[in-house]
Amino acid sequence: MTRTQGSTVSGLGVYRPNRKLTNAAISEFTTASPEWIEERTGILTRHRASAEEDIVTMSVEAGANALAAASVDVTEVDLVILATATRRQRLPGGGPQIASRLGIPDAGAFDVNAVCAGFSYSLALASNAVRLGEARNVLVVGAERTSDFLNPNAPDSYVIFGDGAGAAVVSGSDTPDIGPVAWGSDGARHGVLEIREHADGKEYIAMDGPLVYKWSTTTMPKVARRACELAGVSLSEVEWFVPHQANRRIIDTLARVLEFPADRVARDVVDTGNTSSASVPLALSRLCDSGRTRPGDLALVLGFGAGLTYAGQVIRIP
Amino acid sequence: MNTNVIGEVEKLIRGLMPELDGKEISPVASFEELGMDSLTRVDLLAEVEGSFGIQVPDEEVASFVRVNDVIDFIKTTGIG
Numbered sequence: 001m002t003r004t005q006g007s008t009v010s011g012l013g014v015y016r017p018n019r020k021l022t023n024a025a026i027s028e029f030t031t032a033s034p035e036w037i038e039e040r041t042g043i044l045t046r047h048r049a050s051a052e053e054d055i056v057t058m059s060v061e062a063g064a065n066a067l068a069a070a071s072v073d074v075t076e077v078d079l080v081i082l083a084t085a086t087r088r089q090r091l092p093g094g095g096p097q098i099a100s101r102l103g104i105p106d107a108g109a110f111d112v113n114a115v116c117a118g119f120s121y122s123l124a125l126a127s128n129a130v131r132l133g134e135a136r137n138v139l140v141v142g143a144e145r146t147s148d149f150l151n152p153n154a155p156d157s158y159v160i161f162g163d164g165a166g167a168a169v170v171s172g173s174d175t176p177d178i179g180p181v182a183w184g185s186d187g188a189r190h191g192v193l194e195i196r197e198h199a200d201g202k203e204y205i206a207m208d209g210p211l212v213y214k215w216s217t218t219t220m221p222k223v224a225r226r227a228c229e230l231a232g233v234s235l236s237e238v239e240w241f242v243p244h245q246a247n248r249r250i251i252d253t254l255a256r257v258l259e260f261p262a263d264r265v266a267r268d269v270v271d272t273g274n275t276s277s278a279s280v281p282l283a284l285s286r287l288c289d290s291g292r293t294r295p296g297d298l299a300l301v302l303g304f305g306a307g308l309t310y311a312g313q314v315i316r317i318p
Numbered sequence: 319m320n321t322n323v324i325g326e327v328e329k330l331i332r333g334l335m336p337e338l339d340g341k342e343i344s345p346v347a348s349f350e351e352l353g354m355d356s357l358t359r360v361d362l363l364a365e366v367e368g369s370f371g372i373q374v375p376d377e378e379v380a381s382f383v384r385v386n387d388v389i390d391f392i393k394t395t396g397i398g
Contacts, residue, residue: 040355189376211376214360218367249357 006176007127009318010137011070011169012285015061016272017049023159032155042248046162046273048147055087058165059098059141062281066139067102069318070169074102077169078135080109081126083118083142083277085306086149087111098141108135115193116244116305117183118142118277119166120312123301124181126170127313141167142277149195151204160247161205162273166281175316179231182223183311189215193306212305216246217253220304223312224258227300231314235260238314240287240299245269245279276305293317323370323392327385330365334358345386352385366392 022045023034037043049058059082067074080102082095095109108129114121119142126138143165150158170178192208192215220243228235241260243251245268255265268283275282280301287293295317302312328343335354343352349359359382363374366388372395382388 040357192376210356210360210379213357214364214376214379217361218364253361 003131003133005131006173006178007130007170008173008175008177009123009168009315010072010171011066011068011318012281012288013062013065013067013069013167014282014285015058015065015165016282017047017053017058017163019048019050020045021048026159030152030155030158032159037159040247040249041160042252042267042270043160043273045271046160047164049145049163053163055082055084055143055145055165056094056097056101058163059094059143059167060101062143062165062167063098063102063139063141066167066169070137070171072137072169072171074104077104077137077139078107079126079129079138080104080107081122081138081140082109082111083114083122083140084111084144085113085115085118085276086144086146088148094143098139102139104139114277114303114309114311115307116246116274116276116279117303117307117309117311119280120181120301120303121183123168123170123178123315124183124311124313127178130170130172136172138170139167140170140281141165142279142281144276144278146205146274146276149203149205151206154204154206156209157205157207160274162275164272164275164278164282166278166285168281168284177316179227179233179314181311181313182226182230183309184223185307185309186215187307189308190306192308212246213250215308216250216304217257220254220302220310221257223304223310224254224300224302227302227312227314233298233314235300237298238300239297240264240266240293240317242266242280242284242287242299242301244303244305245272245283246274246305277303279303288317323389326369327366327388327392330362330369331385334361334365343385345389346384348384349382362388370395
């Protein structure tokens with residue numbers, strides 16, 4: 001394998017679980033009304049995975065779709081990275097199983113847990129591997145079953161999180177279509193969004209909504225500008241903004257602060273909810289499927305959340 | 319009390335809540351009475367941080383119930 005000048009996202013693929021819940025349906029299980037959910041989060045529906053739709057299965061579906069979109073054969077994939085924070089089986093990781101079920105022979109494979117920033121972290125690692133000649137093509141998947149950790153007595157989190165998988169194929173390119181990553185963390189604030197074990201042994205996501213909102217909306221604009229600076233472009237040259245789909249209020253505030261045109265911001269959260277590491281590839285894919293993007297358009301992808309941690313980069317739309 | 323602080327805080331509130339145009343914003347009013355939810359209250363705190371060059375500690379964010387609470391906090395930083 002040889003080093004390449006650049007790397008590119010050559011294909012995208014998704015898997016959304018079959019079961020889709022409206023706000024009216026969700027409000028049957030918790031104290032939030034449909035009106036409160038929509039006002040507070042902007043979310044109208046979210047998908048919830050069945051027992052058969054485990055993380056590896058969803059990843060395989062999304063991965064197969066991404067490989068098909070990229071026209072990359074499984075024998076040409078040398079690395080599989082699974083970004084996930086909600087896979088119950090800690091050992092082994094899911095990456096090797098995704099590779100084997102897709103028929104990818106003997107690829108490097110591992111899991112990354114950077115929660116909502118997981119996809120952008122993994123994209124950076126994939127880009128580096130391709131550029132160094134360590135992999136011809138990399139399959140990156142963000143997949144989550146957040147519904148396994150939701151507490152109906154905590155409506156703030158219960159109503160926003162969803163399940164799904166989004167995948168991207170990263171390939172070599174003559175041009176640097178994936179910019180350098182702007183990443184960082186604030187571990188001192190780990191308590192504002194984490195899974196906690198209760199006395200009955202159940203594990204639930206606990207979230208301080210206002211503090212997560214404050215950190216996201218005051219810190220991420222600087223990261224967005226940094227990612228553009230690293231890519232050598234101005235924010236005004238970026239045509240699409242694909243932030244982590246945390247909730248609509250955070251997305252709208254970020255767009256407002258960055259003065260990004262509202263109609264060029266991904267808002268897949270309205271239909272899909274917050275799917276943690278899957279949210280950026282799911283939103284990016286829906287944006288591309290809308291027919292509004294053109295191959296080569298510049299997009300800023302930005303993941304942020306539990307850790308607290310974040311990562312973002314400018315890429316070219318496949 | 320520095321009336322500039324009061325005026326600036328009122329200006330920031332009105333910037334976030336245009337629906338308050340023409341209505342009085344009393345310093346003793348609660349944010350709930352003004353129709354401000356917890357996330358818009360956070361927006362206000364972020365605007366206050368930027369406008370006055372101060373930081374609101376995480377543990378204080380939930381404690382701001384009335385307009386006066388924000389004004390008093392700014393005063394404690396020595397800025398106002």
